[in-house]
Amino acid sequence: MAEALEALRARLAVIAGLDHAASVLGWDQETMMPPGGTASRARGMAAVGRVAHELGTSAEYGRLLEVAEAEVAASGADPDGDDARLAWVARRDYDRNVRLPADFVAELREAEVVGTQAWQAAREADDYAQFAPQLDRLVALQRRLADYLGYADHPYDALLDAFEPEMTTADVRRVFADLRARTVPLVRAIAANTGAVDDACLHQPFDEDAQWALARDLTERFGYDYARGRMDRSAHPFTSSFGPDDVRLTVRLQPDFFNPCFFAAAHECGHATHAQGVPERFAGTPLDGSASSGIGESQSRLWENLVARGRDFWRYYYPRVRETFPAQFGDVSEERVYRAVNKAGPSPIRVEADEVTYNLHIMLRFDLEVALIEGTLGVAE
């Protein structure tokens, strides 16, 4: 009888249920919520965040966790088995969360809702200045978060650990230095020769309903199950899992550029099939979800760049694309479209980038985030 483990499981199920609610609130905010709804949503998100935090950091919970860990250890359970990993993840989350005051968690959740809304409005108005004060507040909160969590070496370590467990800023710098040494000369060589690939065929008017239908077809063929998901529009594409039985992806559409919708659908579909593939027995536990952002991106980029920009894929799928857009692609050969979708080069936006440029963006984003947390870069810059 693993009594404490069962009690821990029950408690974790309640916390997972609150996380489910928080995920739905977040998804709704970015896809459905009317612009006026920010204040109520911020209060709702803060309440759910606060309560989940309190449940998962109470003294009683800490004791329960200890007893459950002892139970698992005494049972001689497989250290890679579900019970041992559940206890391990619960311990990691507890040790992290217990350092944060509940008021701070509520403030952070509230600021994220308000900040996201401000970002959307600023993006629509193409006015960064309007977002800058919110970003300033968010960065300040992330610095406080790092201080609460503590770190041996670099404040960004504390934040990185939440999405890339046990990796440090120094680790990432090492990996990226190596990657950068190979990528930069490659991108330079490509940039010197951008005229070599003609991608004019991708920059034409594309009917939005037809783009949508194509994205739907593509994601279905990639194995995304619409009985357990749906596709919507949002300012920036994302995937949100409310459990393996309800994983939703979003795309955005540009009326005159083929890539954003098509490759965002492929990318998000990678995240979404990953999340739909979580075994049902992990539903309602902290074992639901991706092991890390890196693992998650490995899935999205597999489908976006290795599959959907692959030669075999275009041999197979181009007839369908052509049938959807005969006026645009009728006289474009398979070879030409294959080269066009793989055209590399500097681009300001991550989503529609090829694999090489994508890497540059990831590295840049990492440098930016680290510099903002260090304070070596200001929000105004």
Place this chain on the structure above:
Amino acid sequence: MAEALEALRARLAVIAGLDHAASVLGWDQETMMPPGGTASRARGMAAVGRVAHELGTSAEYGRLLEVAEAEVAASGADPDGDDARLAWVARRDYDRNVRLPADFVAELREAEVVGTQAWQAAREADDYAQFAPQLDRLVALQRRLADYLGYADHPYDALLDAFEPEMTTADVRRVFADLRARTVPLVRAIAANTGAVDDACLHQPFDEDAQWALARDLTERFGYDYARGRMDRSAHPFTSSFGPDDVRLTVRLQPDFFNPCFFAAAHECGHATHAQGVPERFAGTPLDGSASSGIGESQSRLWENLVARGRDFWRYYYPRVRETFPAQFGDVSEERVYRAVNKAGPSPIRVEADEVTYNLHIMLRFDLEVALIEGTLGVAE
């Protein structure tokens, strides 16, 4: 310094935030959720319900409420003022909720999610038998709810009190007996003469996008603010408030009948403008929302039947309807359409009924619910 009252307010704000989350989960289930998402949603709803219940019934909360009440009483506050009413509503909710075990609340919330999904599926398949076991379970839970809550006279009193505070089954029977004595002969007289009104003009094909646009225009003219709301489709029309800044309504569309979308929009708009009209200072408190279902329906039926079926309204608005559907209404006079939308008579569905038939439906529904709770009517019947 009303210290306890402020502490009570803070606690109520957290509970209201959880209620916000529960409302969003419920709205999402009926409008957006993929069919596969039921299990995760049921877990999420049960968790949010359980935690809100525990927060609002703890011994510590009970003590806080007592001290806050004493503070308000000692302050000589206006008994109809915000502070006194807040304490009164908090007390009413506490006295009610404290009788319910948290496990029961979680079970009820879970059953409501599963039951709603089963109802939707059965409705789509037009197969009542498929829903019957779920209805059976829901009725059994309502009986247990009544037993937990307690009642002096009739088990339905305990349930009625939740949406029509301080009214009893006997009260409603008295009101309805009077209403029925006047309504039944009226409906009989009407039924004997159904040929007198020709409503064929309402039973024609109506383009769904055009119906939608008309409903949008109508609700805007009735004062519904889309910056703080949105309109969607659902199996049965409803309005859901997440706070005065985010109140959403739904309609359903029939391709060959004018009434369902148009009058559902008018009806739900009554609820929605009522909810959007709640003063901002009540947001995030238990004073947000309608005082009772009866008050709520007074608003929805005001707009649906007294306004949108009124002669003055059709004089004003018919040009817009005709412009939207020239083929259907081009040669239908204002007098004929006014009589058609007011055609009374037995109808199986509440939403598109005139005021008189509506009353019959409300009375029937009351009798049905009371009989199910009494057990004098079985689910199979």
